[in-house]
Amino acid sequence: MSHATSTRRSFMQKTAAGLGVTALSGWLPAHAAWPEKPVRIVVPYAPGGANDVVARLVAQALTARSGQQVIVENRPGGGATIGGAAVASAAPDGQTLLLASSTFATHPAMFPNLSYDTARDLLPVVRIADGPIILTASPTLPVNSVADLIEYAKKNPGKLNFGTSGNAGTPHLAGEYFAQQAGIKLTYVPYKGDAPAVADVLGGTLSLAFSGLAPTIQHIKAGKLKGLGVTTRSRLDVLPDVPAIGETVKGYELVGWFSLMAPAGTPAPVVQSIAESVLAVANTPEMKAKLEAGGLLLSTMGPAEFKTYFASEIKKMTDLIKSANIKMG
Known part of the structure; x- marks a missing residue:
């Protein structure tokens, strides 16, 4: 079963269980048209890198699909924490998203004095691609x-x-x-x-x-x-x-990944609608080919699966950084 298929299935099961059928039928129509107004994807790096490439591919595809403008805003600096802070403090309405990479799983260990809490203030929405x-x-x-x-x-x-x-x-x-x-x-x-x-x-x-x-x-x-x-x-x-x-080295795996995250507090139905929209444009032969041309691989996860994965990545990276005594600089 593909990540996309399991995502759609888990989305329906989780939402129905968590909200109830009546709540589901009442919520979905209100958010099914996401985005209903312009959306901003913050890239916490300068233009031209893999993060920027993924963001612009997704923004272009979402704009074409929805008719709403999805723009990319580059906010580099601070080891990606400047862009992270901008999204963590944004209104939780689904209109400001973060193109977050695997680097964000290292932030709790590398930046213990951040103005925001990566695990608490950023909400995993959808994983899009891997950088092998x-x-x-x-x-x-x-x-x-x-x-x-x-x-x-x-x-x-x-x-x-x-x-x-x-x-x-x-x-x-x-x-x-x-x-x-x-x-x-x-x-x-x-x-x-x-x-x-x-x-x-x-x-x-x-x-x-x-x-x-x-x-x-x-x-x-x-x-x-x-x-x-x-x-x-x-x-x-x-x-x-x-x-x-x-x-050869059993259990070894560590990849770069690229995702969208939202400010904490974004309503679950909005998160699910964003994820469904992104998965719809990501899981296509065209997107797969464009990513591969840049040395990336399509690898999608929906909100529930990605949330669990992100938590496990934070623990894995924190343990590694501490044991290897890795410092910034």
Whole structure:
């Protein structure tokens, strides 16, 4: 069963149980036309990144579907907390939404003194897409699999390093989580973006990189980079010969994800209507193709499933950040 199918089914079951059939029939018509007026999607990053791409694809599709203008507003800064604060303090009426990424699951641990409480003041609405992370190795490194890498690291403690697009980002966390789960030591080297990290792996001055698909996939297909594993639960259709790391390190999974959240207090029927509208435009071949062109994968969840998932991600990231002693900077 797909996420979208299970979402629709759980939506009907949960709403009927929680509101009653009479309440359901009374509420839905009032909100079925969402959006009834212009909607703002706040992106807590500068234009051009994956968060911005997802927001604009969804906004364009929702505008075309509803006839109402859905605009994207970029509010970068503060490690995404400026945009988060803007939505957390907005009116809970479904007209202001946040394009939240997996980074938001790290905020309780990384920013304990925020002006808002991520888990309390932001309401998960719908998960839209995943950003798979791939572990690549230098062509000169004498390993050809995750098992080889673990064996080599244990025999050569302190020798291997890995780079990512930046400190405390999801790829960095994926690398630290891998090292912990595999029982090995890797030295972290932060870079300003995926491209320079991948370039150093290609050149042999960096052992490993955890990065998005876009800067690596062609190098892997050309045999210039060793694709050792993906951080998703299963293999990717675009790289079927690259195993999931979890095939070797049991239980390993850590991906970047992209979602919509609303201010806490947004009425449940409004949240459900938003989710239904977003799922309708997201679960299409056109959206899937556009996301894949940007190195992303369609991966949808509705409100109930996403709420549970978000809570589990906060716990997982908090535990990892504390145990790995990851700090901002």
